[in-house]
Amino acid sequence: MTIEGGCLCRAVRYRIAAEPIVTRVCWCRLCQYLGAGNATINVCFPSQALSVEGETRDYRSIADSGNVMHRRFCPTCGTHMFSAAEARPHLVFVRAGTLDRSEVVRPAATIWTSEAPAWACMNQDLPKFERQPPPAA
Ligand SMILES: [Zn+2]
Numbered sequence: 001m002t003i004e005g006g007c008l009c010r011a012v013r014y015r016i017a018a019e020p021i022v023t024r025v026c027w028c029r030l031c032q033y034l035g036a037g038n039a040t041i042n043v044c045f046p047s048q049a050l051s052v053e054g055e056t057r058d059y060r061s062i063a064d065s066g067n068v069m070h071r072r073f074c075p076t077c078g079t080h081m082f083s084a085a086e087a088r089p090h091l092v093f094v095r096a097g098t099l100d101r102s103e104v105v106r107p108a109a110t111i112w113t114s115e116a117p118a119w120a121c122m123n124q125d126l127p128k129f130e131r132q133p134p135p136a137a
């Protein structure tokens, strides 16, 4: 299975030669910045299955857990594509909106619901986690 995607301006393109491990809807406060006020949809893959063409920039931050996080985006159009934790380098999280066919993924859980605003619209059929759930893999 090969999954392809890229940024809005197409300066960055990527391919993933693996099935998604899990897809989650994240309402953490940082994701609300990236998602224009909404949650982000993040698809977990083995990081060695990802190959990227084009230049990305990296926004480094420290999560509440103490994990050092790297979030990579296109410096031309600003689209965020990838996030990864230094503590779990074998995993990469891809923003579902950058997939050429976002139909290939199915969200399995909603996370960080404790940081969502009162008006947040959540899928009631999915399990909810108030904070970070256990690692996906
Ligand atoms: Zn771009």
Ligand SMILES: [Zn+2]
Binding pocket: 026, 027, 028, 029, 030, 031, 040, 112
């Ligand atoms: Zn988040």
